[in-house]
Amino acid sequence: MQRFLVRKLLVLILMALAISALVFFSIRLSPVDPISYLADPDSAISKDKLDELRAALGLNDPIIIQYFRWLFEVLRGNFGYSLMTGQPIANILAQRVPATLELAGLTFFLSTVIGVGVGLFSAIKPGRIFDSISRIVAVISIAVPEFFFGIILIQLFAYQLGWLNPGGRELPGDATFWDRAPNVILPVATLAFGLVGALIRYTRNSALDVVNKDYIRTARSKGVRESQVYIGHVFRNSVGPVLVILVFRIPLLIGGSVIVEALFQWPGMGSLIVSSITSSDYPVVMITSMFVAVAILVASFMLDIFKALADPRVRME
Amino acid sequence: MRNEKQTTTTPLRPLKSLFRGVTRDWVLIVGTVVIVLIAASALAADLLATHEMGRVNLLATNQPPSGTHWLGTDALGRDMYSQLLYGGRTSLYVAVVSAKLATVIGVVLGAIAGYLGRYVDAALMRFSELVLAFPYLILVLILVSVVGASVNNLVIVFALTTWMGTFRIVRGEFMSLKHEPFVDAARTQGLSTARIIFRQILPNVASPILVALSIGVATIVLAEAALSFLGLGVPVTTATWGNLLAAAQSKEVLRNYWWIWVTPGLVISFFSIGVNLVADGLRDVLDPQSAKQ
Numbered sequence: 001m002q003r004f005l006v007r008k009l010l011v012l013i014l015m016a017l018a019i020s021a022l023v024f025f026s027i028r029l030s031p032v033d034p035i036s037y038l039a040d041p042d043s044a045i046s047k048d049k050l051d052e053l054r055a056a057l058g059l060n061d062p063i064i065i066q067y068f069r070w071l072f073e074v075l076r077g078n079f080g081y082s083l084m085t086g087q088p089i090a091n092i093l094a095q096r097v098p099a100t101l102e103l104a105g106l107t108f109f110l111s112t113v114i115g116v117g118v119g120l121f122s123a124i125k126p127g128r129i130f131d132s133i134s135r136i137v138a139v140i141s142i143a144v145p146e147f148f149f150g151i152i153l154i155q156l157f158a159y160q161l162g163w164l165n166p167g168g169r170e171l172p173g174d175a176t177f178w179d180r181a182p183n184v185i186l187p188v189a190t191l192a193f194g195l196v197g198a199l200i201r202y203t204r205n206s207a208l209d210v211v212n213k214d215y216i217r218t219a220r221s222k223g224v225r226e227s228q229v230y231i232g233h234v235f236r237n238s239v240g241p242v243l244v245i246l247v248f249r250i251p252l253l254i255g256g257s258v259i260v261e262a263l264f265q266w267p268g269m270g271s272l273i274v275s276s277i278t279s280s281d282y283p284v285v286m287i288t289s290m291f292v293a294v295a296i297l298v299a300s301f302m303l304d305i306f307k308a309l310a311d312p313r314v315r316m317e
Numbered sequence: 318m319r320n321e322k323q324t325t326t327t328p329l330r331p332l333k334s335l336f337r338g339v340t341r342d343w344v345l346i347v348g349t350v351v352i353v354l355i356a357a358s359a360l361a362a363d364l365l366a367t368h369e370m371g372r373v374n375l376l377a378t379n380q381p382p383s384g385t386h387w388l389g390t391d392a393l394g395r396d397m398y399s400q401l402l403y404g405g406r407t408s409l410y411v412a413v414v415s416a417k418l419a420t421v422i423g424v425v426l427g428a429i430a431g432y433l434g435r436y437v438d439a440a441l442m443r444f445s446e447l448v449l450a451f452p453y454l455i456l457v458l459i460l461v462s463v464v465g466a467s468v469n470n471l472v473i474v475f476a477l478t479t480w481m482g483t484f485r486i487v488r489g490e491f492m493s494l495k496h497e498p499f500v501d502a503a504r505t506q507g508l509s510t511a512r513i514i515f516r517q518i519l520p521n522v523a524s525p526i527l528v529a530l531s532i533g534v535a536t537i538v539l540a541e542a543a544l545s546f547l548g549l550g551v552p553v554t555t556a557t558w559g560n561l562l563a564a565a566q567s568k569e570v571l572r573n574y575w576w577i578w579v580t581p582g583l584v585i586s587f588f589s590i591g592v593n594l595v596a597d598g599l600r601d602v603l604d605p606q607s608a609k610q
Contacts, residue, residue, distance in 0.1 A: 011443070018447055139597075143589040145539050147546050148582035151565050159572050166568075258454050259543050273455055274547055277462045285459060293450040300446075 004308055012301045016294050020074065023290040024067050027282050079287045084279050089287050092272065099169055100268030103261070104253035106188045111195040112246060118196070119203025119242075120235060126208060134200055141197025150190035150263045157186060167265035187264040191257055195249065202245055207238040243306075345598030351591030355584065359405030368396035370403045370556070379574050389576035391564060397576060401584060404556035411471050411541055411557070416533035418476035423483025424526060428514045430484070431491025438488070445481045453478060457540055461549055468551055471544075475537045483529045490522045524603040528596050535592035542585050558585050 073079075079089035122131035158166035165182045210216065211234055219229050261270035269288055276284040358365055367385075373393045380390040389397050430441040448456070460474045494500065495518065503517045538558070544550035545559025546566070553560050558581050564570050565578035 015443065015447060015450065019450060022447075139590055139593055140586075143535070143593045144586045145542055145582070145589070147543060148562065148586060151571065151578060151582065155571055155575075258452070258458070259546065262547055273458065274549075277458055277549065280462075285462075289451060289455050289459060292452060292455065296450050296452070 001308065005305070008301060008304050012297055015297055017071075019290055019293050019297070020071055021067065023286045024070055027286045028063070074287075080283050082276075082284050083281045084276070084284075089284055092284065093269075093288070093291065096267060096269050096272045099266060100257065100261070100270065102184070103187055103191065103257060103266060103268060106184065107191040107195065107253055107257075108246075108249065110188060111192040111199060111249075114192065115196040115199025116203050116239070116242060119200040120207050120230075120238070122200070123204045123207035123211060123234070123238075124230060126204075131204075134204070138197040138200045141193055141195075141200075146190055146194040147259045147263050149193055150186070150260060153186050153190060154263075167263075169265075169267055183264075187257075187260050187266055190263070191253070191260050195253075199242070199245065203238065203242050206241045207234055210234050210238045213237075342598045342602060344594050345602065348591045348594030348598060351587055352595060355405065355588050355591070356409060358402060359409050362399075362402035362406050365402055368399040370399065372396070372399075379577070381574075382576055389574070391561075391574075391577050392567075392570070397561070397580060400556045400561055401558070401580060404558050404561050404581070405584065407468065407551065407555055408538055408541055408558040411468060411475065411551075412534045412537040415472040415475035415537055416479065416530055418472065419479040419533055420483050420526060420530045422476065423480035423529070424487050424519070424522075426480070427484040427487025428491055428519060431488040432495050432510070432514050432518065434492070441484075442488075445484055448478070449481055453536075454540065454543060457544065458547070458549060461544065466544070466550055466552065468555065471541065471551060475540065479533050479536060482532070483526060486525045486529055487522055490525065491518060494518050494521060524599070528599050528603070531592050531596045531599070535589045535596075538585065538592075539589060 077090055079093070081088055082092060085092075118134050118137075122134040125131060154166045157164045163182070164186050166186075168183055169180065216229060216233055219233050220226075224232075257266075257268065258270035258274060260266070261268045262274050265271065269292065273285060273288050276282075276288070362370075373395060374390070375393070378390060378392055382389045391397060391400070426441055426445075430438040451459075456478050457474055460478065461471065464470045464474065491514075500513060500518060503513050508517070541550060541557060542559035542562055545557055546563045548563065548566075550559050550563075551557050553563075561581035562578055562585065565582075570577050
């Protein structure tokens, strides 16, 4: 286990380094003077001052040395400055991350409860009406583009019925979560709708695998009550593989809500990436996507550990 | 040891038996009919369209569906029905060509990684993980913003970002197939490595590649639409399904002119549902184990 851990950790670090190098050299390839995002815009006033700064920041050194110096700064939390607003990128991220986490967390909770619940329920009587309906829902959820679904929701609940707000996160004066609810419900519903399909399918198949196992038959022949068979045996044994899928979803939510955030003008990481791309704010684009990529790496690292703990054969590979 | 076990658990069916299974499976039939109808009408756009491609008519803007404009007109008076046909042609062209390119990349890299194993495999695996570490749409957005969003650039960007699924499948199949007796036989006959990979083993992997290809087409249709929706896709002067749907970004359109955004959204959804049904059906036909469920 120890060797497995060390090896996986090494791979993680190497991959994170590769991503950071990719990001660093991509920013450098873009037609932007590095001084404009490395230095605080307030300190860069005159030409002489700029040359002085350039030397102080080591922009005349070999590029490899510059990369390691940049990496060191990034590790200390200094990500540079936005080209558009001149704000430190760390501050921008600090504003955006909570909004995305709120969206991702609620969606994660909602889609898990619905997806796992419906999946298990349809596995109890496969082929029956509930199962057929849930299969159709799953196909629609996987196939229909989420922004089309989102538009329909906006049209219905914001414009026609007027119950909920079509976009934004909070108005000035909205203090509690309940004040924000009219803004939160639609984007969460849209994101969750796109996620439940795969979850229903996966849970259903996983539960069906378990239902056909010998120990379920044994439990039944011993006279265990039917409800107890499902709660105590089927559910407990089919939830493992579903958990693996769930863990893998977290980073997808963080980075994958680009469309939904843009559609609902939700001020999170996804809409940050889109707006920085349209305004050619390369440093923000790169740092943000590096953030997301490293988060995904860490999550898949934890997934590997999780799998290895559950199944010793994984470690031997 | 491990590899022997894998070969016994995944029975492979030759492509021929696929067509016998097709008639049994209504999911496959419905999906195929939907796809063929949509694709055929897009291909025959020149014959079916009632109005010229992109023809602006400022005297008939935002008209609801009528006898002359079957699906109404948009803000510039363009006939929605004709625009949908021409848009489908561009969207499907982008999706099919880039899905095929992605499949070629995935198959070649997957075959090499799976057959050679060791360091080549480890390096290619790490590379695919590196690409997978970036969320799909973000990666596409970044690349498109770098190279610019022309139709052909989009094809290249999608090809470079959608090959990993095929790569993994082909790699897995090769890892188990390379220990089969027929591969040893080919090796003892002195066939070259390239010949063994592409002529001896690859034909056995055709079915899962087909499934991955169809899923790839649907993925790219959705991604193209998403990109256009964000205003970063094919330039608006060219009609695509995504560009037509992007009109729904305007609050006015969303509130008052439902025909402008409902039909492109429905067409994209139906096409994508069709492809998913076909992929599911194919999977059931090709893999008897999943069909049982």
